[in-house]
Amino acid sequence: MRIGELAATVGVTTRTVRHYHHLGLLPEPERLANGYRSYALRHVVVLARIRRLTELGLGLAEVRDVLADDAGRDLAEVLGELDADLARQEAALRERRAQLRALLAHGELSADGPVSPELAELFAGMAQVPDSPMAARDREIFTLLESTAGPEDRRRIHAALTAAFARPEAVARVTRAYALLDALADAGPDDPRVEEAARVLADCLPPGLIPDAGLPAESEHGFLRAFLSDFPPGQAAAIRLAMRYVVEGGVRGGG
Template sequence: MRIGDLARIVGTSTRAVRHYHRIGLLPEPARESNGYRTYTLDDVVLLLRVRRLVALGMSLDEIGDVLDEDERGRDLDEVLAELDADLARQAEEIEERRRQLAELRRADPGRPLTERVGAIADRIADAYAGHSSAARMELAVMEVLTSVVPGAVETYEAAIDDPALVALSGDIAADFEALADAEPDDPRIAALVDRIVAASDRIHLAVPEEAGPARIAVEDVTAWFDAADWMSEAQRRCVLLMVQRLAEGRSA
């Protein structure tokens, strides 16, 4: 049996068979006097086992180990158990992604938010009613933070359940809106920043211990609004000072 016959029976390519030979996964078969490889039923069985393990997600190095005569029994069971556990984790992740997808399919097509984040957005919009610039900024920042910062969803939920903080946010939004016609050196900017920083002391972000390094830097947040033509220069300066002050407070 030639290499083309072997590949056809197993359902792979001659190129793959030759690669398995090169890496030592399949032993070189006997050759005829003309130099052609001659394969036997044992080669078919071995290649079928390789293909079956590849389909299960095992790497070629792992397959080489488990098919080695000296290590086959113990290592195969160990590797397959690890593979089964990995597949179980993937199944859980897929199920969670399907749950989130179902939420997004039920959401407003123009605002694909999960149910929890959508509820936060609705309540922020209510608190900032009549203050379009502040609402637009807050809603955009909230959507980003709840997507990439661990614990942000819970922090926002706790904040909007605090009536005093919601009322204070509405007052701050009104003051921010009033900066639409202000000059960049208007003293109201510094005063508003002071109020925002003071209000932030009421908010505590509970970051999980397993969370990795922060994905958002101060420069990221300020850059978001550098070219925001729907904000005045005074409002952009307010955002810049606010972010800088909050960052200094977090690092102190």
């Protein structure tokens, strides 16, 4: 196999192949009498492995370490792992295409962005809530959660959020929670209104929205830290306290 055939088989350029040779990532093959490189199946496997690892975000130094660990492995084992990687990619692509088909079948897309029909229906229910900066922020957060969650988590989130807007009294609770949180936009974490806002918000948070295992400590959870840091101090304090009430089963219904 010539270098052009190797590159085309794996989906890289011949320049990339030569670069990997230069870095010592891809072993140099034997050369024919005319001086041309002659590649074998092992080179295809290694090159495909390098491409896959770089696609996963590994730097070339990290790729070198992984390849060193692979050196003593049986070819069939490496091929099996590559096949499993491809199967996972295929499954992820099928899931993404299914979501796109559902969006296209739904018709008009929400102004909040390309969201699933389930989330679009939830946003329609949220339209019953008067204009609120916190409500607009929630729609952004729900869109983010849906785009980053796995299929099982998405189903759990959709079910929990739909239940939160299922009845008029639930909408009234959410409306009150948004109003209390909006009022904390310029407040500090020690504002006496934080407690009431937290209790009302906790009553609005369906149990299924937070996993049974609860939330990790904020100091150990980068997403939670980033999430709360995006809110003014008073609102962040109320949200943090409300989540604690839900996770710990604290007393709710303070008004």
